[in-house]
Amino acid sequence: MAKKYVYLFEEGKADMKGLLGGKGANLAEMTNIGLPVPPGITVTTEACNDYYAQGRQMPTGLEQEIKEKMVLLEQKIGKKFGDPVNPLLLSIRSGAKFSMPGMMDTILNLGLNDETCEGMIKATGNERFVLDCYRRFIQMFSGVVLDVEHHKFESALDAQKEKRGVHFDTELDAGDLREVLAAYKNVVVRETGKEFPSDPMEQLLLAVQAVFGSWNNQRAIIYRKLNQIPDDLGTAVNIQSMVFGNMGNDCGTGVAFTRNPSTGEKVLYGEYLINAQGEDVVAGIRTPQPISKLQEEMPDIYQQFVDTCNLLEKHYLNMQDIEFTIEKGKLYMLQTRHGKRTAAAAIKIAVDMVGEGLIDKKEAVLRVEAGSLDQLLHRRIDPSAKFDVIAKGLPASPGAACGKVVFDADEAEKLGQAGEKVLLVRTETTPDDIHGIVAAQGILTSRGGMTSHAAVVARGMGKPCVCGCESIKIDYAAKQFKVDSVVINEGDIMSIDGATGQVIMGQVPMIDPQLSDEFRKLLAWTDEIKNMKVRANADTPEDAAKAREFGAEGIGLCRTEHMFMAQDRLPIVQEMILSETTEDREAALAKLLPMQQSDFYGILKAMEGFPVYIRLLDPPLHEFLPNQEELLVEITELKCTNGDKKILKEKEELLRQVKQLHEFNPMLGHRGCRLAVTWPEIYAMQVRAIYQATAQLIKEGVDAKPEVMIPLIIHVNELKMLREQAVSIAEEVQKEQGVTFDIHVGTMIELPRACVTADEIASHADFFSFGTNDLTQTTLGFSRDDAEGKFMSDYINKKILEDNPFVVLDQSGVGRLVKMGTDLGRQANPKLKVGICGEHGGEPTSIGFCQEIGLDYVSCSPYRVPIARLAAAQAAGGESSVSTK
């Protein structure tokens, strides 16, 4: 049986997104629930995939099937495609399974040629309108299908306006447009060597192929990469009869969300333009009217639209993003889809919908993308701060940002990769600017509304964005913008507040975010659903308190090296490192002991009742010594200038010691438990400090729960030796202090050898904490410091790796070792607690993997704890129960 490649809208339904694309499936669904949808057909994603499978050829049978279904469409509408009297015109839109706004090319008014154009003029009695449609069609079709650059047509149009001495397209009359049309056709012949195709069916088939082709254009590929959409889904093609929002003042077009996509407030939110075609709203070139104004202008239409919105929201059980057109006083629905929203809106909508009885708590938890919470957890401008607002635009995406001004996406990317914070400033953005938006802290545009490209993309990424800030005048050539007399040059520091639309000179003080009630409610629900514990990586009592506030159930990683870096301690630490004998080293360590004890006292107290996994000293000792190159320069200078001989000698001695500790590959050097293998007295001091602090707290009635974590284990013998030492010190402290406490000693698993011999190691460990940062470095042989600065971007751009493995856990490589280590460890020691404490512990897909392989906990930075809680609940909660989601 041959594949069915083409569906009438009536033949589809909402759950056929895989085959018909999201747009096609929703058009079918709306058609079937009786909404006013212009009739059409959908070419399936399978056809697209077969197109690529057959080497970019129309799959066998597709052309025939399109023609057959077009006959049915013509019968339904009562117009014929290519009819010179009353021609059927079509819109051609792509539509993949997942919404990819602005990413794919659209063609309107397909079916126009010299003959049908004249027929349309007669049928509508509106010559200028039809000629303008024809002009737009040639330009659009030529751009998308024939690859003729947009500006070639714009020049022809501009030439006509110049000739007539006018400024706006609308000032051109029908006669002018006929001249423009002739010029356009010449452009096509000049650029392509062929006449513009006049056969409507040829136009249609070429357009279908062009949509297929656009699946793999640069913008689409980047968008998919950014949104982790698989490359092999393909796109459907929606062929729909045209309705016109630009036939006069009883026409219009608009987009609206059923709830506010920024705040989640339950109020219709959108924009429309009278006498305009759909692309005018989305492109952000004309600034549209808020949807509420439609109530005044067209009250009946408005009411009909409100009713339809309510119907759709109840039908889909989700906030909808709807496109509509009004043609001569009649409302048509062109599209509905689940509306993109900010994280704050997603939370409010999900929690409200539970209150409204539409969805349950588990569904609500699944409705909020865990990664998106990040934007709510970022800082905002301190309300008490005084600052100089130089302009105000639309509050297009919440959050505050600060950085150097850049005017170009490439420059933004370049500086961003170099670690600079930048703000991207553009008149408007296009899909070609995506890489600059990714690299920037925030975006400021001088044109476009809340649904403009910049606004939609920035909200999706959780980046602050201010749009349509018309008072700023950008001069790309001079690399500056002006607001009245104020001049801001490239490189100047500026701030924006995407929640208020403010544009601010210089840097402003920012404050930590507050969690909304809905946010707190949603997070509380996660605890009912998830089965993994969420802990935090925190090294100070302050961080510990913050983590607790965000709901952390303990500390999964308390690093002790930062405690060694404090100004007053560094000299003692250096003394310890440079000791030539064990006695000298122990003397220096004895001075550090009370300091470490007070560190642990503070953290254990802040986390009262929760476990605190304390990692013993990890970095190589030379990190605590002066920089070798600086010393070298100082010594050379002293020599050249015949400087103080005594100082020279001291510096030379220090250099000798620094050189002695120098390592070629410090990542793989004398660090972690290796330090304690050589100098057991270092860990002995730390362990004593931990347990003395514990004893002190227990005496004060505080429930302190330390667990000792040994880093960088490769062999069970290391752990055996260091565990024995720790346990015996703990027992000594118990005896000395006359208190008892539980003794737990576990290990980081962060080297491949530890994973493959985890069974041996587990029999001497109370817990495993996978350090997936180091494990990624050694499993891939990637030094993070070197890879991210040098070759990581090549690996991502050339599609060798899907994601930066330091951000998203490499499941098939590193993940396999984590699973192996977990399984082997549990086999040998069924009581073993297992978790991860690398940065992946706060990344949603990685958390999903942790749930899949059955870890007990994840640990992440305090600010990512809410994300981790939500992601853990989602991972435990499984699929959405609402099939149309």
Add this chain to the structure above:
Amino acid sequence: MAKKYVYLFEEGKADMKGLLGGKGANLAEMTNIGLPVPPGITVTTEACNDYYAQGRQMPTGLEQEIKEKMVLLEQKIGKKFGDPVNPLLLSIRSGAKFSMPGMMDTILNLGLNDETCEGMIKATGNERFVLDCYRRFIQMFSGVVLDVEHHKFESALDAQKEKRGVHFDTELDAGDLREVLAAYKNVVVRETGKEFPSDPMEQLLLAVQAVFGSWNNQRAIIYRKLNQIPDDLGTAVNIQSMVFGNMGNDCGTGVAFTRNPSTGEKVLYGEYLINAQGEDVVAGIRTPQPISKLQEEMPDIYQQFVDTCNLLEKHYLNMQDIEFTIEKGKLYMLQTRHGKRTAAAAIKIAVDMVGEGLIDKKEAVLRVEAGSLDQLLHRRIDPSAKFDVIAKGLPASPGAACGKVVFDADEAEKLGQAGEKVLLVRTETTPDDIHGIVAAQGILTSRGGMTSHAAVVARGMGKPCVCGCESIKIDYAAKQFKVDSVVINEGDIMSIDGATGQVIMGQVPMIDPQLSDEFRKLLAWTDEIKNMKVRANADTPEDAAKAREFGAEGIGLCRTEHMFMAQDRLPIVQEMILSETTEDREAALAKLLPMQQSDFYGILKAMEGFPVYIRLLDPPLHEFLPNQEELLVEITELKCTNGDKKILKEKEELLRQVKQLHEFNPMLGHRGCRLAVTWPEIYAMQVRAIYQATAQLIKEGVDAKPEVMIPLIIHVNELKMLREQAVSIAEEVQKEQGVTFDIHVGTMIELPRACVTADEIASHADFFSFGTNDLTQTTLGFSRDDAEGKFMSDYINKKILEDNPFVVLDQSGVGRLVKMGTDLGRQANPKLKVGICGEHGGEPTSIGFCQEIGLDYVSCSPYRVPIARLAAAQAAGGESSVSTK
């Protein structure tokens, strides 16, 4: 049923080595084949293990069983233990499963006390002899059992000699010895607080426990570590009735090998001393007579001994190391064991024994320790060289060595670890010097014969050794030795030739070894037995030729980076590296192309008919640039001295570029195939050079077989991309040159991720070459450069790791990943060829592992190819077919 802890010699046999130890089993065997062995009993190794299991306590029942068996022994000999009239005296010797010469403590004449001493004097009529025995017994027993230091007794003895004004022990008469005995007893009371134990049974039980205890003395532990003998075998204790070689001139003692242990020549080889006890020969204090002299002195005894030797060799089918004693004209056999031998001797003996029909080829191959071949493959002194021989000693262990003179084992170890080459010079060596011998290039002693400690140990290690060089006069205090008027100070450079016994001033030219006919024959047999191919790591036509000469079946690793380092190329390589554009880089690469082509031409030609795996550029590019610190010093100097501004600017620019390429962890940085991901043109040039050289050779009629090897793969996508490039270049070259050749592209597997995703990778690879050096670095997180200089010795000394994992493959960690990679790779691609090319490819136990997991080949340095061939044959050949081996 209670364990049987004690066996009469008659109850054992040769294959009970595990239980009775090697010495005990062989004494039993000799007893049972009717040889004159003094009767005795053996306490089992099980008793020793139970002793440790019970916390260093005599196991229950052992004492009783010893007493019971002693009764049987007394009945057999007709003397009673502790009998004041005609007492039975015993020797107590340790004997583990594997021979550990000089490592364990021995006690002679046990059973003597004041009473039995007088009885013995009456029975033998030789007062002085018996008193001397008693004196030696007290000294030996006190040292071994009571832990009284040797020199305390020596002082007492010296005091007596001084008092009597004599120089030698032998000049002391019976009266003197009675005074010495009294003094000795005082030493014991002073040092231990107790009287010397006079009850013979107490002496015996204490001695047995001391032997057990000696299993874990420092020397024994070091010896086992060095020889990879497990720590849990335990030692047996042999309790044997004494015979005396020191009762007069019709007495004597000696040791002999049934064939020459240095050369393998089939001639009796040994030494004896008239009127001496066994320890006198082995300790090397008196220089003994060659065994052939015995024929003159005691022709009957000699003939009996020769017959016994022949009998034993036929019985054991192996060369024997025999200890004997002659007591009043009667020959006693005290021990036989497989004789230690040099590699050259092992080969000759094995090949000769095949010729004599004693063993088959497979057995012969198993008879030669693969690692020991190393000594035959080292350099020797160039026979045409002129040099200054200052002294001549015994040629105790073949091979030539050169280094700085040191007089102390600790100093030897210290300098050796610092990378210095040293020669250890001692009057004689003892087991306490083992660590110094390990660290030294060679050993020179002024005393002792061919079976002295230094000689035996050095031969075992394959280290050059010259013994008994009596003309050198060592002054430890002054740290120098003199030969006549020549003074050699510590730190002076000296050479020795262990094959000739020559001691030479300064450094001498050395040459490569030649393989003996027997060696060649044995190696040829390996090819009949082994199933893995042995290839070589070689980068030049010269290395390739050497590898071929040693029997390499191809090149498993041809590194290309050394080719970039040549003086004439480095500037072009630097130009390539510092290129800012692809065009500039390609221009520089074009200059390198003909040079690389000629490199490959030479190697492929040298290996005609065999595959050559060429690894594309691997190291990070900054390795080809000037050193950052040197530049920094130069720039600082230029600045301080107001130097040439133009040069300063150039240097600063260069520094900027060097800094830009600087990496924190170059091991994990931008290297290997990552270079080609960023700059595909680099590998493109190399691949083109390879195939152009191939085409050139094919046109010349040479069968060139290159295989392209991509290093540092972590993901199948890297290999896919680079393989496609290589194949398309190969096809271009075929077209351009009008020739055809096979195209093989494979990959190094040297990172854990490659191992765990080997199935994916294998579907795009013709071969896998495990780079176990890098794989060890990443699996363990050990930077070799840093670990070996800093903490590796701590890991070995504290027994965390058994071996240096860069020398011996870490089978349970790295090996597990190698096995996983191999299995996954073969599952996905059954035609995949798999081998290793790390340094482990030439290490015998690692080669055994490769056989076990079914690799196709190993690749190692040319000089280790014979070792690898032998080890591969042994691994394939399995266990020895001769049970007594």
